[in-house]
Amino acid sequence: MDNNKFVEVKNLRKVYDNGHEAIKNVSFSVKKGDLVCLLGPSGCGKTTILNILAGLLNPTSGEILFDGKSVVNVEPKDRHIGYVFQNYALYPHMTVLQNVMFPLIVGKNKKSKPEAQKIAEKYMELTQITELADQKPGNLSGGQQQRVAIARALVQEPKILLMDEPLSNLDARLRLKIREEIRSLVKSVGITTLFVTHDQEEALSIGDKIILFNDGVIQQDDLGENFYLEPNNYFVANFVGNPVIDNFKVTKTDDELQGTDFTIKIADLDESRFKRSIPNGEYLLSVRPENIVPASDGILNVKVDDVELIGRERILKFTHDDSQSRSLINLEVPVNHGDQVNLKMRLDRVFLFTPDGERVY
Ligand SMILES: Nc1ncnc2c1ncn2[C@@H]1O[C@H](COP(=O)(O)OP(=O)(O)O)[C@@H](O)[C@H]1O
Ligand SMILES: [Mg+2]
Incomplete structure (x- = not known):
């Protein structure tokens, strides 16, 4: 077991059925407990990588290891992953509490209702949505829905949390506030997190490290400051910085x-x-x-x-x-x-x- 390689991706490739090569021989690793940002312009392959990690999509070739063990042939439900989708994907007919409890009361390891509720309430408190327990998602603001999606992703106490552009539907002020909350939440839970964003400023502000992609290829995998001081190439130098170079x-x-x-x-x-x-x-x-x-x-x-x-x-x-x-x-x-x-x-x-x-x- 190597905590520096809690998540390890080796020579990953994904060619979609239409022949498009979305991921081109990508290798990276994530340290246990780190919050790593996958950064890059729209279409560079960020969601494809998250879906492959979660097991929702098969890679064309390559290896994926969680805690040293290959998961390529492991079912999604057995990968111990929490996934916050870009559109939150909440169940509209259920209350907030029912949404958050849901992963605990389905499947083969399901818990009793009182037990599930107790765990759900713990994560609703952590994400500050306790008072919304009886509301339906349709009555919530974007920021509140976001918290529900995060609480629901955390109730099964996954080993890895994947978040796909979780702030993209929020207004600018709320984005600043919630990105800090997300960082402090995942740090207090101690969960290894891959956070996808196309916003370089967001990545620099919350990532323990950043992996910048373009067109399915890693351009730089580094600490935030090095994207400023020592960019690997012209693309990196021009993608990071405000105002631009x-x-x-x-x-x-x-x-x-x-x-x-x-x-x-x-x-x-x-x-x-x-x-x-x-x-x-x-x-x-x-x-x-x-x-x-x-x-x-x-x-x-x-x-x-x-x-x-x-x-x-x-x-x-x-x-x-x-x-x-x-x-x-x-x-x-x-x-x-x-x-x-x-x-x-x-x-x-x-x-x-x-x-x-x-x-x-
Ligand atoms: N099901 C699919 N079939 C074919 N091409 C796809 C499919 N899904 C995504 N793509 C293409 O793969 C590339 C990467 O997509 P995606 O991972 O969604 O990028 P990102 O999340 O970085 O915006 C894009 O060019 C996209 O058009
Ligand atoms: Mg995407």
């Missing part, structure tokens, strides 16, 4: 990176950050807006198109190479719409990508 076309020569109207000396880059030695040619230089700031010795002279206030900071927007770029500045920096400013890049924080997205610096 700025990209500039550059041509590398022996001594310089030449942008359309700026030049960076290779000697000013941090030599130790190069992943490999790279030939001269075309590259993309990417800089997070917080690392491109007004400075008297700036290398990029731009006209400010717009300045947007976002709480404690401002986003300075400018057009470069016909596309919009941004600089994140604090409130005190005196810059206004229409100003001409010099911008400096933090060269120890920029990234260089090849045209096919490989990170080389």
Whole structure:
């Protein structure tokens, strides 16, 4: 038994009947008690993976182990999994209490009604829905339905909890509140959780680690901060961050990176950050807006198109190479719409990508 590999997925592939390869040789593991976020754009394969873990869908090939044991041939009901579906899937004709008790009073290990009610009440208290016991789902708000779905997923005390975009039906304010509640709930129960989301900010805020997918392939499996500081490739750098990263076309020569109207000396880059030695040619230089700031010795002279206030900071927007770029500045920096400013890049924080997205610096 290896608690670092409480859930282990090896070389998983899923080709749907129509020939679409939704999961392409995916391997990852989840530590016992961790809350791991599966992150990625719509259609990247997140729900497919949850359904395969739950046993609702057969993989085309690959291995899945829970606590060191293969579950590929284990029935869904014997996998000890709780699943919160994206649409909650509550039973509309049943009360909240009946919904939460339901998994306990069906199947071969069913409990007596009083026993089932006692367990249900414990999880209704944990999810703060005790006072809704006699309501029908149709009378509940989205946030309340969400709690009922979570309580129902937890009553059988599963070993693994799967949640598929559980906050996507809630309004923005409630999302912030409930994501914190979910994290503290799963941590207090101690259950190993896979939480699916397409929202990078949500993943960064609650995940012990994040696995970012695109088109059925893992792009990065890492701690949240590394998605900012050390993105594996161009896709990762552009998927994570708010505001999004700025990209500039550059041509590398022996001594310089030449942008359309700026030049960076290779000697000013941090030599130790190069992943490999790279030939001269075309590259993309990417800089997070917080690392491109007004400075008297700036290398990029731009006209400010717009300045947007976002709480404690401002986003300075400018057009470069016909596309919009941004600089994140604090409130005190005196810059206004229409100003001409010099911008400096933090060269120890920029990234260089090849045209096919490989990170080389
Ligand atoms: N039953 C199916 N048959 C064929 N293709 C499917 C089926 N279900 C999902 N897909 C496709 O597989 C890909 C991954 O889908 P899904 O796992 O639902 O993505 P996500 O949850 O990340 O949005 C998508 O391109 C989707 O259109
Ligand atoms: Mg999905």
